[in-house]
Amino acid sequence: MISLNAESCEIFNIPFFQFAQMKKFCPQEIPAIKARYKAQWDNWKALIQAVSAELGAPFAKPHIESWTNGWQVRAHFFAYFKYEFNQNSAAIFSVLLNRRRLSVSLDWHCYRADRSQINVHQYNRWLERFDFARFADFDLWRGDEDEYGDFRPVNAFSQADLTLRNDDDFWCIGKNVEKTDLSALNAVLFVTHTIRELTPLYECVH
Numbered sequence: 122m123i124s125l126n127a128e129s130c131e132i133f134n135i136p137f138f139q140f141a142q143m144k145k146f147c148p149q150e151i152p153a154i155k156a157r158y159k160a161q162w163d164n165w166k167a168l169i170q171a172v173s174a175e176l177g178a179p180f181a182k183p184h185i186e187s188w189t190n191g192w193q194v195r196a197h198f199f200a201y202f203k204y205e206f207n208q209n210s211a212a213i214f215s216v217l218l219n220r221r222r223l224s225v226s227l228d229w230h231c232y233r234a235d236r237s238q239i240n241v242h243q244y245n246r247w248l249e250r251f252d253f254a255r256f257a258d259f260d261l262w263r264g265d266e267d268e269y270g271d272f273r274p275v276n277a278f279s280q281a282d283l284t285l286r287n288d289d290d291f292w293c294i295g296k297n298v299e300k301t302d303l304s305a306l307n308a309v310l311f312v313t314h315t316i317r318e319l320t321p322l323y324e325c326v327h
């Protein structure tokens with residue numbers, strides 16, 4: 122079974138991410154860092170592919186960000202899912218693993234906003250008449266909050282709290298599992314189930 126554990130998160134606890142810095146300050150550690158990253162990323166890729174197989178249609182093939190962009194290793198592993206017919210939309214199901222936790226959420230992919238078939242105002246439609254009871258066991262956080270921050274549960278909010286601050290503001294909704302709890306988790310089922318629970322909101326914005 123493909124699984125995650127605290128060690129999956131701890132590979133991101135390194136002093137330098139850029140290879141130029143590593144070559145300057147810890148050149149002897151580069152091969153080991155690369156090997157650890159590659160092993161954990163291969164496991165991550167297998168996890169995302171297993172989720173993709175579980176989800177099936179109408180989901181498109183997932184986007185899985187590489188563990189390196191050539192000049193640095195990543196500070197997190199990131200993948201996202203979309204429906205096949207919403208490939209040009211910046212609304213995504215985001216799956217993120219960082220040094221603190223695993224996060225699965227409905228998210229607005231800012232980097233794709235200028236090419237998106239919907240705009241951020243349409244994305245935020247899921248906030249209208251939001252069903253607080255249905256999503257009581259989810260967390261909410263603003264798009265510009267730190268990914269390592271303390272996200273608050275839905276039941277800590279009122280409808281008034283969800284008011285947008287400006288034209289670029291947006292909210293994310295998802296579930297988060299801290300690294301110490303990962304070993305007890307069936308990660309494939311958790312990610313798959315969370316995405317399925319969020320699909321009504323995803324469909325609403327399209």
